[in-house]
Amino acid sequence: MAVSQKKIALITGLTGQDGSYLAEFLLEKGYQVHGMIRRSSTPNLSRIEHILDRLTVHPSDLLDQSSMANLIESIQPSEVYNLAAQSFVTASWDMPLATAEMTAVGVNRILEAIRYSRQSPRFYQASSSEMFGKVQEIPQREETPFYPRSPYGASKVFGHWITVNYRESFNMFAVSGILFNHESPRRGLEFVTRKISNAVARIKLGKQQKLSLGNLQAKRDWGFAGDYVQAMWLMLQQDVPTDFVIATGETHSVQEFVELAFDHVNLDWQKYVEVDPKYLRPAEVDLLIGDPSLARKKLGWERKVDFPGLVRMMVEADLKAEAK
Structure with missing residues (x-):
């Protein structure tokens, strides 16, 4: 599927595993790719060194509402992928409040910035199978109730539901991909x-x-991160914003x-x-085991x-x- 004209994408969490694979994927699709890195940290650019000359990197922070709004206004992206989070479950027990600020409230800040932007970009939120936690049914589907078992999982539930609320309240194209564990040599x-x-x-x-x-x-339910970023992109190419479980089913x-x-x-x-x-x-x-049948049917996605x-x-x- 080719992109008819050059689209602009903004990726938060650019230097992480998923951010690096997504940046590669979007560049291959002909996108102009912008990435956000935290200005308060010394960034580890090892995962994106091979494509750094094809990207535009911006210092910003999910903890700072004004920096997010300014970044989105200056770039005017057509698509925003929020992959930034404190994503290590064990660490979320050591720093639960920092995890909530970044992984939960950070999503709200991006949605507010998008809500008031001129471009009204489509928004992808990285939800997680950890939201299912103490699973209520096997396998887990889009309708399975959440029962998180860590500050990380609970923060992801907030991020997921606030995305649903902004979609339904403000008619925004905002979706969540409930991705099960996806690994790679860049993990x-x-x-x-x-x-x-x-x-x-x-x-x-x-x-x-x-x-x-x-x-x-x-x-x-373990899959390859390089396969899963394609699903993120496919979600933002649909006519109707819909949340999907992305998993292997094993x-x-x-x-x-x-x-x-x-x-x-x-x-x-x-x-x-x-x-x-x-x-x-x-x-x-x-x-944890996901049911990816909706993604197969609606997105045509396969691992x-x-x-x-x-x-x-x-x-x-x-x-x-x-x-x-």
Whole structure:
């Protein structure tokens, strides 16, 4: 699907995993891509270094209403993708108020800026499967009630519902993508999948002896982030603003991820993995599995990378990086 004329996109969270893949995707579509980075931080541009000369980067902050409004007015984007958040569940217990300010109230600030902008851009909100938390039905659909189990999940629920409220109250094209876990070689080391793939590479290369993890039986619906950003874009190309669950429809345990990762380098995982109680969550989310049938039907979206392929991709990338 080609873009008939050059569109302008603004991505918050540009330097994160999803932001970098989305920027690549939109550039390929012929967009003029602008990205927001927090002016109070020293940005880590490693994920976007290869496309930095094709982007326009702006210092701004979701905590500052005026900076958001000024940024949107100056760029006049046709599409805004809000991917910025304090997105690590464990850290949200350590800093619940900061998580709420960024991940919940930050969404409200962007919506207010869009509401009063001249361009009235279409808005994408990054919702999360963590909103389902203590799941009320299996699999989880667009209509499944939320039951978050962390400050992060609760903040995402606010962001989701405030987006619905602005859509219905002010006739805005504002949608939420309820994305289940999506991983890649660009995932942060604090996330369990990347922690596993990196440790496997280091153990294989003799740089590390053990891998400490929390609940090995926790189950997640894991896909490839590069596939999921296409769904974000597809949501903003629809005639009617609609929220979608984006998932693989499969669930796998942390232990399955571990087994595949160690098998890929011909090692016995049980010789290297130990369970450490400090990595257990105060309130665990035991089983997440999404139903992507609406996205398949309405968006024509399908994942391209399967679970074993994702594990292999991540381990291979870390082997390459650690061998340098």
